Amino acid sequence: MKFIGTLIMALLVASAALAQQARTVSGTVTDVKDGAALAGVTVRVKGLNRATQTQRDGTFTINVPAAGNTLVFSFIGYQDVEMPVADNMAVQLTASERNLNEVVVVGYGRAVKRDVTGAISKVTGKDVEDFPAPSFESAIQGKSAGVVIQSGSGKLGQGIQIQIRGTSSISASSQPLYVIDGLPIQSISQSDPLNEPTNPLADINPNDIESIEILKDASAAAIYGARAANGVVLITTKKGRNNQKTSVQLDVNDGFSNPARLRKFVDAKQYVDLIEAAAVNDGRYDFQNGVSGYPSQEAAITDYKNYYESAILDVYSLGTDWKNAKVNTDWQNLLYKKNAQNRQVNLSATGGDAKTRFFISGSYTDQDAIVVNNKFYRYGGRMNLEHTASDKLTLGIDLSVDRSQINRVSNDNSFSTPGQLVAQLPISPEYDSTGELNKNTLYANGLYDAKFNSDHQVTTRTIGNAYAVYTIIPSLSFRSEFGADLYGLYQEAFAGKETIDGQGIGRGQLTISQSSSYNTNNYFTYTPKLNTNNKLNAVLGMSYLQNDSKSALTQAEAFPSDAIKNLSGATNVTFSNSAGSRYTFLSYFLRANYAFADKYLATLSIRTDGSSRFGPNNRYGWFPAASAGWVLSEEKFLRNAKFLNFLKVRASWGLTGNAEIGESNFLPLYAVSNYPGLPGFIPSQLGNPDLKWEKTAQTDIGVDFGFFKNRLSGEIDIYKKHTTDLLLGVNIPTTTGYSSILKNLGTMDNKGIEFTLNSVNVDAGGFKWTTSVNAAYNKNKVLNIQGQIIQDAAGVERAVEGQPIGVFYMPKFAGVDKETGDALFIDASGKTTSNYDDAQRMVVGKSNPDWTGGFNNTFSYKGVDLSIFFTFVSGVDVYNSAGIYMSSGFGNGLDNQTINQVNAWKKPGDVTDVPRVSIFYSTGYKNSTRWLYDGSYIRLKNVTLGYTLPKSVLKAIKLTSVRVYLTGVNLLTFTKYPGDPEVNTNVIGNLGGNQDFYTIPQARTITAGLSVKF
């Protein structure tokens, strides 16, 4: 350190000696990365009050007084550079990453990280490009503190649940608002209502993304008012720059996937043993309880044994030699593809001259899911173009067009879904003696559905936003944007005659939906030049958003053959409907940022939103926010602390709303009734003119810091979100003709803490090792739901006052009676009982985690780079809802059983936690904590090993850069859960999470890729 200081001093003295006279200096400032000219860079003479800015072509000219020796070049988003004054200076700036000078995108503007007083997480495009998943959210899982991302299964194109700082709703959506290049977009599934939701964000090519900013606290998000309570995700796509040589980039990768983690089931031999054990148990039970009046226990057992062998084993083995496990079918294996392929090709070009900048790209991707019949395709392109028409006027457009296709499988809760193949018996052959797929399986053979069903969802999407920026005077500009998000979906599903869903006649379904939104933002930005101590930036504007959605669903049956798969082949329509809805938002917003001496920062914002969704008595909502920051490191008393480079404390408070309360819910309504020949109306809901958004007040206190030359930097935030006016269906006397009325009545809290730490551990001799860690804790509490029982569809999860939302609510399993093998439960008095009806239902676990986060290590040496990224989730439970079938000792049918059933109780005195297996006198086969597991896990989410060719080689082959890499996703998992812990059969929702119902596990993917620039 001392050495460098001395060196600088020496240089200063030397240059001082050289330059004693005033003179004019000129030069060019470029980006070190691609040589693009940088316009608007501040060039300052060090120590003197003289400065200028670079021109559009990056050049500058400055008059340096006699006392000036050094020029300081500073530019938003880049690290400062100091250079001694010289002739024809060629200055290169390096973009900052995870640096205080970093630029972050905020609502209706941009800001420098060091001046920000709200809680904003930034994820760069690098983190999401080339990731082997349909949409970008999968790639940012675990990368941002407090942002919990869960893709509920290994099916592709399905909805992905994102919770920012916990769940803040019960009956409305708790998904964030997505804004791409200033345009709010449709992110709610428009797909077949009878299947799981799909993800409209899969239409966005992750490789087009420059950065993703997640607005977490009220100060950052409240500028989006009534739609901000669940957080806001701002997506910014790549743009070209002035005077940048056109650069073309080609990315290709190819990979394969297999299930990350499988449940273990018994094989044919073990299955037969379990059936025999059931015969012994049932015979013993029958004799001891005098059910049939057998003369002896042996006689009873022999009779049951003979019966089970002839009625079960002989039947389902199709007469094959089950005694010697002649047939041993691994049905689980049949539901997965081996080495499911995925491929991506991206070609993009970016560049610009003095007036026009562009980014264009085209992409193609096809990804096979690990599960049969499920596949995702996407192709499309993007053009981002900006033109400077005059000194005052800049025009531009960001436009993308895409087509995505998902080949789908039915939902987890249907017999036809491949996931349920695991219920078939290992003694059942895949093919019968004639070579046909076995038709005599325990449940209708889902392989027929895999073979004869199809379900193709095609979406086409255009997202475009055109804008003009007019600089009225240098400190005041006006920006006007007009954008549209046009989403069309066409889905054809067909179930062949041979299949379960086809019911012997063939059935088809057509879903068409269309969501068209247009949005306009119009705002002034005022950045007056005050003195050096006072900085002000203000934004004032309005926006209007209108969405029109249309959908049609037709179901028909009776097809002459499987050859025709669309409805032209159906001869009887059983359901047909079309519907539409519209919503609008009219908003005005104002924000002011003020900084004094770069030390004291303040932001105030207010937004008012009017929406068609709100009742006439509450048509407009007001959403104010305020925040303040104090950069302690700029204070005299800390300026000399050598270890400390930056320290800022900040605090914010604000109100945000959740407007996802549905259309027309405040109106009294009649629906259409279709009695034959008598079309009519029936009342469907009572009105509530007071109905409005759900309201969240959030307080956040945070610290940003940088130590040891910023080699260790990070952020800590604590927050409290208090949500009131939760939408609840309040029961009223049905003698009114209605059962409930929607009201804003509930309350709920989320409290938490978030940590982010980045460190450069080693940076010497060309070797660099960095570590970044993030962790977040959130505690949710339902405070008031009017004493109602609100539970999920399966009836195992509830919202309970005083508990976090989504607690598992069921009887507690208390082990096995060692004399009888009966399952035991806790009753109302706390004692154990073998009678399920006496068991007390209680809160036994929770579906939302305490802690989530990730840690990443990157290593680079010469051209080689390696990153190792883990994610973790802890303090959460997973309920295997299929346990009542697959792990209940035949309690609900003869389903194949999980491997733990071999440890079942066999004779009096056995000590085990698996109750006896039984077909006729089953025990403990209803929902209980028997199938509730600790769902915490640590997952090796991503390992990437890359090699970048050295410059010498590139010169020879005339390329700018070449990188080859190998990526592995979900390589290792550490968990107590016997299946894949990252599952959610209900995909999205506030209640009903973390349930596994034959859910497809996550994929383990290995991808090799190549990235070339020229």
Next chain:
Amino acid sequence: MKSLRYILIASTIIIATACNKKLDVLPQQNITPDEIKTSDDVKAVLFGTYSLLQGPNGFGERYILIPDLIANNDQVDFIGTFTDYRDISRKVQDKTNVIAAGLWAGSYSIINVTNTVLDKISLVTADERDAVEGEAKFVRGVAYFELVNFFAKPYSAGNVSTNPGVPLTLNPVYVYDSTKDKPSRATIDAVYSQIVKDFSDAAQKLPETADNGRATKYAAEAFLARVYMNMGDYANAAAMANDVIASGDYSLSTSFENEYNNIGPTSEDIFSILQTSQSNAGTTNNGLSTFYQPQPGGRGDAQVDPAYFNRFDDANDDRGSFFYLGISIAGDQGIYTGKWADFYKVIPVIRLSEMYLTRGEANLHLGGVPVGGVAPVQDYNIVRRRAHAASVAAVTTSDFVEERFRELGFEGDRLWTLKRLQMQVGNRAYDDNKLVMPIPQTELDVNSNLVQNAGY
């Protein structure tokens, strides 16, 4: 360039003000009550009640299935897994039973719609006003009659001026008012008076014939016959049944079999519910044919108790062989009634044969010169002859009870017949607590003026 600035500012203001109106958005598949303005609109609301009667909480399922599950002995065995149905058939239902809640809420939903029609009756054109009023009162009468049957002690148990019936709401609810929309239970007497009044008004105002399965004067009189039978008012019951028979508008179907599973009402149907493939009470979890029809079409949860066949006294009786074998969704083989064998077919609610049995039984109770001039045994034999069962020479009341069981089995008649005659239902007395549905607990939770039925 200065002008551009003004254009920008001006356009912002224009956009902002123009947008304000855009916040008023009306739904596209619903209407608001303000849109009920014309005679046709009011009629459309009236037609909505038919859809509710067709639904699972009406004649589409529960008005017909549930009384038979309660009086299941020697008739129907519920072997399905749906616990709420199973509990009722075992008479162990509790106050949280969702079927009881559905019957209650569904019936009041119908009542509220009829109240709305009556409230807006002035919008109906003069030539149709009486008929629409009569039709709304008919439907309201049906709903109250079902409610008082399910949720109150039978009329035959006496104390009708003190025993609680069900709340009487005769005005529509447009806006919920927690201070006044918490009615208490009216007496059985008050409820029956209202039912008689509604049906009598309906009989007076409805036309004698109508299309599309809509209510007629005779549908109202047929229901009145049922009401009077429950009240033990045999003179009026006989008179009403006779009026229907004497109208000559109805005739028995040519065979017993032909009376069921038709796509349109038969000559025998005095009131019936229509169904089509796109308008029905359900095909997977709800609907008469879902429960009474075996696999692969239905669930087959409601099987015929073999003891039912002991009730037939003539081997040639068509009604004794109107059955078939099948298998339930849970794999249990059993016997199924032919009455609800197909989806999407007409559900007969009141048939002419019931009117013969009612007139005959009422005349038998009355003695003397029979109303309509037809001796009870003749009425009795008319019904038997159509089913090819041998005629008899003399009849008693219990013969009528047995004949109703043979003729009207699985049509929801048994329980009410046993109750009104104070006969045992299985091993339970006719006024046993568990033969009355519980007032739904959810209803008691929000309306402190209600009292629960005994036994819950």
